[in-house]
Amino acid sequence: MCGVREVALAQVWGATTVGVEGQIVVVEVDVTAGLPGIGVVGLPDASVQEARWRTRSALTNSGFDWPGQRITVSLAPAETRKHGSGLDLPIATGILCASGQLSQESVVGLALCAELGLDGSLRPVRGVVPAAIAAARAGATAIAVAPENAREASLVPGLMVLAGSNLAAIIRQLRLPITERIHAQILGQTVLTLENPRDLADVHGHAMARQGLEVAAAGGHHILMIGPPGIGKSMLSERLVDLLPDLDSEEQLAVTAIASVAGALDAAAGVISRPPFQAPHHAASAASLLGRVSGQRVVPGSVTLAHLGVLFLDEAPEFSRPALEGLRQPLESGTVRLDRAQWAGRLPAQFQLVIAANPCPCGWLGTGRCTCNSLARRNYAAKLSGPVRDRMDVRIRLAPLLGNDAAGETTATVRERVEAARIRAGFRWRECSWKVNARIPSGTLRRDWPPDDDGLLLIHNLENRTGSMRGADRVIRMAWTLADLAGHARPNREDVAAALCFRDDAQDLAS
Ligand SMILES: [Zn+2]
Numbered sequence: 001m002c003g004v005r006e007v008a009l010a011q012v013w014g015a016t017t018v019g020v021e022g023q024i025v026v027v028e029v030d031v032t033a034g035l036p037g038i039g040v041v042g043l044p045d046a047s048v049q050e051a052r053w054r055t056r057s058a059l060t061n062s063g064f065d066w067p068g069q070r071i072t073v074s075l076a077p078a079e080t081r082k083h084g085s086g087l088d089l090p091i092a093t094g095i096l097c098a099s100g101q102l103s104q105e106s107v108v109g110l111a112l113c114a115e116l117g118l119d120g121s122l123r124p125v126r127g128v129v130p131a132a133i134a135a136a137r138a139g140a141t142a143i144a145v146a147p148e149n150a151r152e153a154s155l156v157p158g159l160m161v162l163a164g165s166n167l168a169a170i171i172r173q174l175r176l177p178i179t180e181r182i183h184a185q186i187l188g189q190t191v192l193t194l195e196n197p198r199d200l201a202d203v204h205g206h207a208m209a210r211q212g213l214e215v216a217a218a219g220g221h222h223i224l225m226i227g228p229p230g231i232g233k234s235m236l237s238e239r240l241v242d243l244l245p246d247l248d249s250e251e252q253l254a255v256t257a258i259a260s261v262a263g264a265l266d267a268a269a270g271v272i273s274r275p276p277f278q279a280p281h282h283a284a285s286a287a288s289l290l291g292r293v294s295g296q297r298v299v300p301g302s303v304t305l306a307h308l309g310v311l312f313l314d315e316a317p318e319f320s321r322p323a324l325e326g327l328r329q330p331l332e333s334g335t336v337r338l339d340r341a342q343w344a345g346r347l348p349a350q351f352q353l354v355i356a357a358n359p360c361p362c363g364w365l366g367t368g369r370c371t372c373n374s375l376a377r378r379n380y381a382a383k384l385s386g387p388v389r390d391r392m393d394v395r396i397r398l399a400p401l402l403g404n405d406a407a408g409e410t411t412a413t414v415r416e417r418v419e420a421a422r423i424r425a426g427f428r429w430r431e432c433s434w435k436v437n438a439r440i441p442s443g444t445l446r447r448d449w450p451p452d453d454d455g456l457l458l459i460h461n462l463e464n465r466t467g468s469m470r471g472a473d474r475v476i477r478m479a480w481t482l483a484d485l486a487g488h489a490r491p492n493r494e495d496v497a498a499a500l501c502f503r504d505d506a507q508d509l510a511s
Pocket residue numbers: 360361362363364365370371372
């Protein structure tokens with residue numbers, strides 16, 4: 001059609017996803033004399049193998065020539081498995097370059113990501129946001145996608161978006177000088193601010209629980225709330241996420257990328273700027289909580305969708321044991337490992353956990369109305385024992401209201417204090433691997449970050465009484481957060497005493 005037909009080796013960039021992260025795949029195409037045919041090397045999975053047939057039909061049906069020679073497509077890095085149909089467009093473009101139908105210069109700085117229909121149409125794929133992030137990080141200045149993916153791709157700063165409804169339209173654009181190409185509208189970083197329908201001021205009474213939420217938000221602590229049904233545990237828990245500060249620009253992209261892979265991104269609303277909130281039902285399977293692999297596609301679970309935000313488990317002891325036990329790994333490492341034949345790897349899962357539970361199966365333990373026997377109570381409590389429970393710093397027991405409890409402060413007021421405390425903590429931890437008090441490692445906590453002498457005395461008393469170092473560590477971490485909220489340079493006796501309230505109050509589910 002045009003150009004000189006003797007180039008044999010061409011190179012283009014494909015952008016794809018591995019798990020919930022983007023990856024650049026360098027597509028090399030070599031056209032040589034030999035028996036006509038096409039082979040793909042470099043760990044392609046079945047969907048990428050099928051690209052051979054889709055690209056052949058798409059190219060010929062779009063009016064291009066299919067080289068009557070031997071075509072070899074090599075995908076690099078060779079050691080990672082390539083999956084998904086998003087490599088169709090880069091493979092087809094690579095064949096056009098290698099056969100001299102498109103110049104190699106026209107694809108410099110360009111990444112491509114779209115599936116091809118047999119008629120040459122471009123089809124959207126999932127996970128365009130992480131693919132575009134990877135492209136930008138690798139130095140690409142433009143990305144070609146299907147029109148349905150254009151808004152998503154344009155959420156990533158620094159990339160021009162080239163969107164075409166079919167292969168011929170994209171190639172026409174690529175043949176133009178860069179300055180004459182028509183790029184999709186660049187939305188930049190549209191930051192969405194939602195009118196907030198939930199406010200702490202709607203919750204009456206429960207002063208202790210409100211303070212617990214404030215501490216949890218300021219220090220990144222996991223929180224456990226126990227109380228009879230209908231007392232407001234869910235209403236309080238849902239309000240934690242609104243107390244958290246906005247995501248920074250890197251976090252915004254990470255959260256937006258996960259939503260893109262999950263097919264849950266409203267691209268018209270822009271980059272996600274607020275921490276996500278996930279509240280799976282207690283009937284949710286372990287797979288839907290932790291993530292699964294469907295065919296070749298990774299389907300993030302609630303723990304990943306809640307990354308950098310809040311995971312709320314209401315009626316937590318009703319969740320299945322595999323689901324609860326599966327939380328252990330993300331709580332420890334901030335990631336969840338999926339290990340299936342089709343795909344194995346880690347997904348991000350660093351969330352703040354909020355657990356709400358009744359004190360016993362019937363819910364009325366401690367009120368004189370409980371109808372459960374002691375075995376039922378013990379079994380119920382045991383479901384929340386062990387590693388998950390150990391990590392719950394802030395523990396609150398909610399008591400029925402007396403009826404004359406006043407409304408509290410608004411979310412905006414509390415969030416101001418939370419943000420101020422986070423700034424203090426962030427400055428203190430600026431050279432550490434953790435950003436919030438809840439993540440101060442136990443090893444360094446006593447040695448480098450103890451409370452003052454009076455505060456330490458209270459900690460030693462607690463240890464002598466309970467014999468639990470781990471429980472005492474939780475108190476020190478919370479005391480740091482209370483000190484940050486009060487503007488103290490180091491936790492004092494008052495901060496430690498306040499932290500102790502969030503420990504003893506809800507020590508046991510059923511006792
Ligand atoms: Zn009961």
